[in-house]
Amino acid sequence: MADWPHGYSRHVFDTLDSTLSEAARMAPTLTGPAWILAVEQTAARGRRGRAWSTPRGNFAGTLIMRRTGSPADAALRSFVASLALREAFVAVTGREDAFALKWPNDVLLNGGKVAGILLETVGEALVIGVGVNLAHAPTAAQVEQGALTPVSVLGETGARVAPEDFLDALAVAYARFEDQFTTYGFAPIRTAWLSHAARIGEVVTARTMRDETVGVFEDVDPSGNLILNTAKGRVAITAADVYF
Numbered sequence: 001m002a003d004w005p006h007g008y009s010r011h012v013f014d015t016l017d018s019t020l021s022e023a024a025r026m027a028p029t030l031t032g033p034a035w036i037l038a039v040e041q042t043a044a045r046g047r048r049g050r051a052w053s054t055p056r057g058n059f060a061g062t063l064i065m066r067r068t069g070s071p072a073d074a075a076l077r078s079f080v081a082s083l084a085l086r087e088a089f090v091a092v093t094g095r096e097d098a099f100a101l102k103w104p105n106d107v108l109l110n111g112g113k114v115a116g117i118l119l120e121t122v123g124e125a126l127v128i129g130v131g132v133n134l135a136h137a138p139t140a141a142q143v144e145q146g147a148l149t150p151v152s153v154l155g156e157t158g159a160r161v162a163p164e165d166f167l168d169a170l171a172v173a174y175a176r177f178e179d180q181f182t183t184y185g186f187a188p189i190r191t192a193w194l195s196h197a198a199r200i201g202e203v204v205t206a207r208t209m210r211d212e213t214v215g216v217f218e219d220v221d222p223s224g225n226l227i228l229n230t231a232k233g234r235v236a237i238t239a240a241d242v243y244f
Contacts, residue, residue: 012037014039018041026064027124054131055135058134059132063128064122064128075119077126081105081130082193085107087177088170088173103242114153118131132153205244207242216228
């Protein structure tokens, strides 16, 4: 692993309840950023406590690092992680144009969901959970109604990628974008993310537990909010699930 990023530790487990849970257990003794990989998870979760299927062959990884800056800065790491994921996908498949980024924290492959990101804080640590359908994708019955169709890297590209190999590619890419973020701020990350954004210029629906906003996806602002041009004017969406 000559290319493994300096300063990041690497922890690979055959089976864990959840890499997010393992990160929480590691947090009190954390001395530097650490990647955690589980070949199999038995109690994985996604956003809002949703179940996330992680059979063997898929990627279940978590990065834990000391939280620096404001809570808003921590939330912007979802864009850093999204760009790193896309770069890792391109590295392992060679498919430059097949991957797109869906606000706020998903990666799409040929229009279907191939990866998701979950950010949490544990004490003074930031935890970034990453789930990738490398070899298997959930069935339509396993996802909520209206959600994008899940796809896998193997099914869409024919590339058979081992989770540990994907971790190596992701860790290298993440370290590069993290250095860019800490050195230059969010502006270059935002520009890069928008250049790969899915459905920009098209009508999308942003839903929360309480309401729904329909509008043209115009931008992501300097705070990471989704900007929709609606019948009532431009609206900034702080948090929501986006539907196409």
